[in-house]
Amino acid sequence: MEEKVEIIGTDEKQEFIINMGPQHPSTHGVLRLVVSLQGETVKNIQPHIGYIHRGIEKMCESITWPQIIHLTDRMDYLSAHQNNEAVCLLVEKALEVDIPDRIKYIRTIMSELSRLQSHQLFWATFGMDLGGQTCYFYGLRDREMILDIFEETTGGRMLVSYNCPGGLMYDLHPDFQKKVKDYIKYFREKLPEYDAILTGNVIFRERTVGIGTLTLADAISFGITGPSARASGFSCDIRKHEPYSAYDRVKFNEVLFTEGDTCHRYLARVEEMRESMDIIEQLIDNIPEGQYAVKMKPVIKLPEGEYFQRVETARGELGVFVISDGNKNPYRVKFRSPNFANLGVLNHISKGFKIADLIAISGSLDLIIPDIDR
């Protein structure tokens, strides 16, 4: 039997093909990028996805609504709370349940804490993608404390599963408000450190400014959402445009830049950390008393019809589209995940840059692979 031996692979265009992933330190998971290179310059990128496809949408068709909540945790694991919330909001909208303010407030605070820890992890890994390994430990140090707060109230650290249709799983831990206030105070002091070690660094600026520029038109036509799109000037914050939970009661700015390069995608997230802290500070002292969950029917059946609900996760717009035939299981579920759309633009904006820039650009899009594959 003849064995095919490939010493150094080039394709017919004499380009150097490398497989980045599925196991590679900078793809943050099992994403595989087939990269064509000419020297160090990236000519073409072909993402291969599906290495962590679990068929979440299909699985949803055979389980009940309270069970689906726990599956959505596993899509974008850093925005677990927002994913839960999307499904819960959809069920509550379909059943026209009136949600008390306490639940809305707690959901909003939890969402923002989730966003904060997600952006901290982004900051940590982005620093590491650029070669600054100290960033990783700074980011994780602060993120651990949020996870501890989560653990105390919800029992979970990453996959919190704190929402359920009609409210929340448990009431808040008695120490929750005090700990969150302490944490915000602590992190306001630590955030300038982040800027000192990375944002202001001349090497960091050289590496990111003008790299992988995404124009506003491209951002809209590729369906980019979240901080990546807002860095290009695309106002797409669901929290502003279609407020849910308690977002209509808080004052915050939608972080918008016009440059759209890697640096501003990074800055958008750092600024969002500040906005998140503002939102939490406005709500944390005003959580109303009341019940933490509305009594729902034991078996939740959505009336026949089509439903759509979107929320703003840490990475962009998560849309849940459901067709119900009146049974206890959905007939069809489709998640419009932000990362899938964000991955699509990678080839478009990183052509012509170097390998190191490709890593920086894919880092700045902040891709979460399980959310792409689902």
Add this chain to the structure above:
Amino acid sequence: MRFDFIASYVSALTEPWWKIFYDFSILNRAVDEWLKGSFSPFWTTVIEMVVVGVVFLLFYAVVGLFLVYAERKVCAFIQNRLGPNRIGPYGIFQTIADLVKLLFKEIIPIKNADSLLFNIAPYIVIIVNFMALAAIPYAKGLHAIDFNIGIFYILAVSSMSVIGVLLAGWSSNSKYSLIGAMRSGAQIVSYELSIGLALITIVILSGTMQLSEIVEAQRTGWFIFKGHIPAVIAFVIYVISSTAEINRGPFDMAEAESELTAGYHTEYSGIKFAFFYLAEYINMFIVASIAATMFLGGWMPFHIGNWEGFNMIMDFIPPFVWYIGKTFFIIWIIMLFKWTFPRLRIDQLLTLEWKYLLPINLVNVLIMAFLVLKGWHF
């Protein structure tokens, strides 16, 4: 032959034993005379070479292990961690445990790799290290070979390590390794120029290439103070470009963990990987030694002109303590670089060298030559 080595070597000392800490040539002479009394000149030379070789092997291992441990502690300090703290007090035996682990690990043969070059590459890097170590003056009289072109020799052999890196990347039959090796080639060849010119600035000032004389010339003051601003500029350029030369962050293109997994040594495992790993740290030690010798006076204590009393107090600290202190100070600076800055891109790296460091360096050499010509230095 009787094994009363210790007794006879103590009796061969003509001066108090503690004086050897200030001048190792006393010890060298004593051992040499004792050996000559027992063996023919040929065997004396052979035995001396073997002894020096064994001492260097031990030195290499100890310095390598210590630097790995030091780096872990320094980076843990910067990153709010504890670092190794399980094996031995403060984890000082951690690197030894790691070395034992690496010794026992399987060396995975790579399919379609050029096995001769693949196996030879780590040894080239190690041999080059040894060659450079031999020419460094560690203390007064503690100097394996004192070439009259010492600094030129060190520059020549240390740039040979790129051959090992290139071979490793080329023969691995791995694309990441190949890119890493090519980057490393471009980088080392470029930064070799800056290192050379920065050292030439000091050679102009001292008027000799012999390392022992360079150290001796700094008896009245270290060159970084004697050479005015050009020496300081040369020192800064040397530290930057030597960091690049030894492939360390923020210039670690060849390894670039987040881009190329591990660069040129991606495919190596076990003790061969450990060789590359150790060589990287010994390289750091070598460039720090050269910086200490050329700019900070090597083993020479801190002297100020003709302040007799002050100079005598400084002389009280043994030379090798001065040497180790200066070398580790520079190693510490190089470590801080790595753990603070993000990595440059390959084209920015070359831009920095060819568009900034090289022109500055050329002008700097001219200024230094002018200073020396006019006799304006101290």
